[in-house]
Amino acid sequence: MFHYGVDHLSIDKVLNIASGNLMAGFSDESIRKIKASENAVNEIVATGRTVYGVNTGFGILADQAISPEDTRLLQHKILQSHSVGVGKPIPVEVAKIMLITKVHALAQGFSGVRLETLERILWHIQENVIPVVPEQGSVGASGDLAPLSHLFLPLIGHGEVVYQQQTYPAQTILKKFNLSPLQLGPKEGLALINGTQFILSFAIKAVQRLYYCLEAADFIGAMSLEALTGTKAPFDPRLHQLRPFAGTTYVAHRLWNILSPSQIMQSHVDCGRVQDPYSLRCMPQVHGASRNAWLHLKELTTVELNSVTDNPIILAANDTISGGNFHGQPLALPLDYASVAAAELGNIADRRCYLLLEGKWGLPMLLMNKVGLNSGFMIPQYTTAALVTENKSLCFPSSADSIPTSLGQEDHVSMGSISGRKLNQIIDNLENILAIELLCAAQAIEFRRPLKSSPLLEHAHEYVRKFVSFAEEDRIFADDINAMKKIINDFSFVNSCHTFAQNNNIPLFQQNESFLLS
Incomplete structure (x- = not known):
């Protein structure tokens, strides 16, 4: 049994999880770390401390303040607005590996994502309900924004999934399993789409x-x-x-x-x-x-x-770092x-x-x-x-x-998604x-x-x-x-x-x- 966010993940283990030859889930330590990070984000919202992507806009809009009552809606909108991928769908196995690697990164407890959200992603992996992800649209910095947005649209009831080798609207498969779309919490949308999991997979x-x-x-x-x-x-x-x-x-x-x-x-x-x-x-x-x-x-x-x-990394409610770990170089x-x-x-x-x-x-x-x-x-x-x-x-x-994006805020990008x-x-x-x-x-x-x-x-x-x-x-x-x-x-x-x-x-x-x- 592999424990996300705690155990060391190798290429061989990823491939075995994807093929169903290795079971993976959350340990008590994983859950403790996830909940501590979630609580830190909730405290940030409650205290009104300004943290990028929690109560601000994104990219060039980082100086735009977001009211406490809109912090959840903000996360819902980022998945919608950033789902701009084009081209053929990537292989189903690659999309599944994206889910696996994303869970492992988020479960380390520095991203403010709720256990409920990670458990839903885990359900997608275990039931082989794999989101459809277009192959083009990422510039490989500020995260693989477009492909990751498509990857997680099904969490909020949008997008498409492949199930038993057929493509369906995500909502259809959620209903089949008596599941409802999630209401994302503060920072969750940003945490889901910031990262290198497209390049990595x-x-x-x-x-x-x-x-x-x-x-x-x-x-x-x-x-x-x-x-x-x-x-x-x-x-x-x-x-x-x-x-x-x-x-x-x-x-x-x-x-x-x-x-x-x-x-x-x-x-x-x-x-x-x-x-x-x-x-x-x-x-x-x-x-x-x-x-x-x-x-x-x-x-x-x-x-x-x-x-x-x-990005940003949540170390504690009063200790966050906005950096560039999402850069694909x-x-x-x-x-x-x-x-x-x-x-x-x-x-x-x-x-x-x-x-x-x-x-x-x-x-x-x-x-x-x-x-x-x-x-x-x-x-x-x-x-x-x-x-x-x-x-x-x-x-x-x-x-x-490199071609600058976000009106110059993101002025050097890796294009690593194309490299992969x-x-x-x-x-x-x-x-x-x-x-x-x-x-x-x-x-x-x-x-x-x-x-x-x-x-x-x-x-x-x-x-x-x-x-x-x-x-x-x-x-x-x-x-x-x-x-x-x-x-x-x-x-x-x-x-x-x-x-x-x-x-x-x-x-x-x-x-x-x-x-x-x-």
Whole structure:
């Protein structure tokens, strides 16, 4: 049982709560902290002490006083006025993660939100009644105002929700469960929409998805190297001790073990080839650099997960701080950095696809014996080329831009919400690039028969063959690509390889546990 506002929240725990594999709720200590913060806000209203967002307007209207009798109406209106999102709805899982991360931030007891309100949000999580949130409209500072406003409209009986995979007006589902809309208390509306949970939730999904892409890239890259009769000498740990970047040594270690032992590798030890192309030889350096970027994002996302990011912060009735914890820059920069890392992982994978098609080192041109009438695997590489270029165009850092808002009061914003969305778009493309390399590598390695690769790579090949067969002639390769994309996107390809390695004592992981998702 995880206790919001008290226990330490990790990325792995968030994902398990979202999937229903980990129960989460409030402990006695959580409730004490929540009620103490609520009481502090009530005392502020009673005494008439001026505190931003409690008895003042918002943003450029911070100097406008709000009467005690209007403090509740003010919170209702902020949800309405700030619900200006446009575009497609974000994935339901991301919206659910937004709810989970918001509850954890508010339950720490510095936001003045009532237990009743947090229990209603908890009901949404537990019953899988997930608000519809448009993907565009946040500038990533002063909180993710627009998406968070849409996220919490159902609390006051507005907006839409997804329930049992269907979209309904929120009021319809509230009636179904015999629930009434909430009347928000002082500061609650502001506390709900101030924060970075939109950026954070996309970061969490990116950390998860990029982790599995990094794992898949190592396995698939090793398959390509075997099919191209490359050598594992560049992965010798003695080499990497001389330049010990954490990601590089980690990837070299696992490639060395993934490729051992291998009949294919042994068959060409005296082939006379001096060096492999960079896309084979430099996998530790390139994949490893992307792992370093991933690790940076993971570490900063975990900090944000356990932070309080609304404004103002309520320490006591007579002690409040109006600051900028809602500013998304701490995540915007690493999200943009990770975007380059993900794009480069696809870039090098495309180069390996190209090598597999060249007809060198004993492989048939375009990975088919009868080409001419057949185009073979020529055109799938067109797709990787297109996706690699698309990713390059998506790598422009959103955090390098800022447009003032709120009539200049909010004069520097992070645009981190765009960074988070773009990173996940890049990962979408990356999964397809890796799917095509996996398809080509599986085809190519069969031209090395009867020789076998290492036990782990033979297992990986057998797993692929459960979904696509060897291609003797042209067919609709989009179907094969989609099948490969699915086993990468649902993590089953990587999980299958991990399980095989664990069951057969193949050392994939060094003692550096920081590179694990958990």
